[in-house]
Amino acid sequence: MKQVFAPIVATPGGSETTLGVFSKEEDAWDVLRAFLAKAGETDIVSGNITVWEIDYVGEDGQFILAEFDRNPCPVCEERSFWVEGDNERARCYNLRCGSWIEQNTFDSSRWDCGWPAANWEKRADDYKQAFRRLIEMRAQSTSAGTEHRMPSREAWLNEKDRERRTIQQNKFNSLNEDITE
Ligand SMILES: [Zn+2]
Numbered sequence: 001m002k003q004v005f006a007p008i009v010a011t012p013g014g015s016e017t018t019l020g021v022f023s024k025e026e027d028a029w030d031v032l033r034a035f036l037a038k039a040g041e042t043d044i045v046s047g048n049i050t051v052w053e054i055d056y057v058g059e060d061g062q063f064i065l066a067e068f069d070r071n072p073c074p075v076c077e078e079r080s081f082w083v084e085g086d087n088e089r090a091r092c093y094n095l096r097c098g099s100w101i102e103q104n105t106f107d108s109s110r111w112d113c114g115w116p117a118a119n120w121e122k123r124a125d126d127y128k129q130a131f132r133r134l135i136e137m138r139a140q141s142t143s144a145g146t147e148h149r150m151p152s153r154e155a156w157l158n159e160k161d162r163e164r165r166t167i168q169q170n171k172f173n174s175l176n177e178d179i180t181e
Pocket residue numbers: 073074075076077078080081092093094097098099
């Protein structure tokens with residue numbers, strides 16, 4: 001039995017667009033992924049890969065291989081986080097983020113999640129926990145970034161003190177030069 005694969009995307013109203021029909025599953029995935037990567041500019045909220053059996057008579061000749069839903073990303077907050085199926089896997093298609101959640105291939109009781117932009121990877125017990133781990137990663141990076149931009153009060157005072165001493169030292173030096181000339 002031969003099959004064809006069609007990546008299909010849909011708007012909130014359910015109006016569907018078929019992106020093509022392919023004899024290779026891999027090609028259908030490539031086309032869908034390429035679309036999701038640029039979906040930020042569209043109002044598409046869901047997608048799927050539909051499989052048709054060729055030369056098949058009857059209603060059962062069609063099924064959905066994978067479904068995707070668009071959500072806000074727990075890390076970058078862009079609406080570029082695509083969740084596959086019933087929380088089976090997820091990935092942010094924002095190139096500057098790329099956060100992801102996936103069940104471990106070898107150990108089905110383990111979930112992994114990551115944020116490539118910050119070179120972070122963590123383990124979790126289930127999808128929900130992995131999602132929370134991503135939120136934690138963002139929180140940690142935000143607080144680290146804030147600390148970096150805003151030095152502590154003590155550090156700020158020390159810095160001002162150092163500046164003042166440098167100015168006084170320069171004044172002293174120039175006075176000294178005046179005197180010795
Ligand atoms: Zn993201």
